[in-house]
Amino acid sequence: MYPNNSSQKSCIFMGNLSLGTLFFLRLENAFLLAEKGSFIEVISCFGNLENDLKMWCAFKGEAFIHKVAIAKNSNKDNFLYLLQKQSPKRFQKFDANSHIAPFGHGLAPNGVLVESASPHYPFTYMNDNELYNGNFTQIYEDSKKSQWNASNDIKWKDIPSFSPAMEFAIAQIMTYLTENEFSALYIPARFLGQISPFFTTAPLLLSSIIGDEARHIEAFIKRANVTGLGVQYSTIATQQSLFSLFKETNYFKSSFLLHIMGEGTFIDLLKFLEESFEGLGDSASAELFYLARRDESRHVAYGMNNVKHTIAENPAKIATLKEVVFERKNYLNAQSGESSLLLESLALLRGGGEEFISRGYEEVLELKKKMEKNRTKRLVECGIDEELAYDLSRAHTPNFM
Numbered sequence: 001m002y003p004n005n006s007s008q009k010s011c012i013f014m015g016n017l018s019l020g021t022l023f024f025l026r027l028e029n030a031f032l033l034a035e036k037g038s039f040i041e042v043i044s045c046f047g048n049l050e051n052d053l054k055m056w057c058a059f060k061g062e063a064f065i066h067k068v069a070i071a072k073n074s075n076k077d078n079f080l081y082l083l084q085k086q087s088p089k090r091f092q093k094f095d096a097n098s099h100i101a102p103f104g105h106g107l108a109p110n111g112v113l114v115e116s117a118s119p120h121y122p123f124t125y126m127n128d129n130e131l132y133n134g135n136f137t138q139i140y141e142d143s144k145k146s147q148w149n150a151s152n153d154i155k156w157k158d159i160p161s162f163s164p165a166m167e168f169a170i171a172q173i174m175t176y177l178t179e180n181e182f183s184a185l186y187i188p189a190r191f192l193g194q195i196s197p198f199f200t201t202a203p204l205l206l207s208s209i210i211g212d213e214a215r216h217i218e219a220f221i222k223r224a225n226v227t228g229l230g231v232q233y234s235t236i237a238t239q240q241s242l243f244s245l246f247k248e249t250n251y252f253k254s255s256f257l258l259h260i261m262g263e264g265t266f267i268d269l270l271k272f273l274e275e276s277f278e279g280l281g282d283s284a285s286a287e288l289f290y291l292a293r294r295d296e297s298r299h300v301a302y303g304m305n306n307v308k309h310t311i312a313e314n315p316a317k318i319a320t321l322k323e324v325v326f327e328r329k330n331y332l333n334a335q336s337g338e339s340s341l342l343l344e345s346l347a348l349l350r351g352g353g354e355e356f357i358s359r360g361y362e363e364v365l366e367l368k369k370k371m372e373k374n375r376t377k378r379l380v381e382c383g384i385d386e387e388l389a390y391d392l393s394r395a396h397t398p399n400f401m
């Protein structure tokens, strides 16, 4: 009758707590967490609880075993009421290493015990094949160490003023960057709510990416404002390119387009801008691009690991990527070409003024070649063969993201 194994037994010391809400709340909780068949000792100063406890047990489907007087405490006896849990356990333990998120896991973190009949959330991503998490923790840790504040960490007051043509070019580039950053913010944000928190590090990492993008948006708008012009023109070329990215509803494809093709290319662009501002003697802006690039490198590393792992597990996935790149290319070919405003602004900035715009334009063309080459390199690193990587890279949007 009585367990030999002490793990099958728990004890609640009620002392002089009289029968009432708190007494029954504690009793309920003891039964809630106990295993079926385990014993629960209720220790009380009162010797007259037997009938009430018997009624409670009968009502709850539990068993009252016996009552005994135990050791003297001052001048009073203590009483031990022995009860046994007969109802099934209501908390379910899941395998924390499972590749599939359990239904009814809700918004709880990995490792919890979930009460049965908890609501089922309609998460789309319930399988870690779709969210390889090999490097989530490391990137999340790197992200925490590399946070910066767009208000205080950029020497805004040291930014020099330039000719009206140069100020416009800078404001236009910042406008373009801000739009692209919004795309990099909205896409992971949309997927975030579709991922089960059973894969706890995934939503944390996506949140850190979203936080980074918010900071980039803030910083680029601030830099546009320093020109005295504020944000300028949003072109159809950028709008269509970002829309074709935004409307992709599959996480794997979207992550590939955004983190590898888009942000990978952006790393080269941010480096180009960093050098250009350095060339203009504006080291405060150069620092801004360095910090933004450091954040983007983490996003690209996350995406590359994700895609690399998925391709290694299932090489047939390469066909999916090929399909999505060419679908997007066909869509964009029919819609729009390059953003001429962006290209002229980049050429003027890089040249260092209108008189050197031709030289600047040559360097923009060099940048595009470098972007294409680096994209190919990243694709090869993900496990795509060189020839296809080259074709995919060439088919990437002229908007860069």
Ligand SMILES: [Fe+2]
Pocket: 181, 184, 212, 213, 216, 296
């Ligand atoms: Fe960004």
Ligand SMILES: [Fe+2]
Pocket: 184, 213, 263, 295, 296, 299
């Ligand atoms: Fe990013």
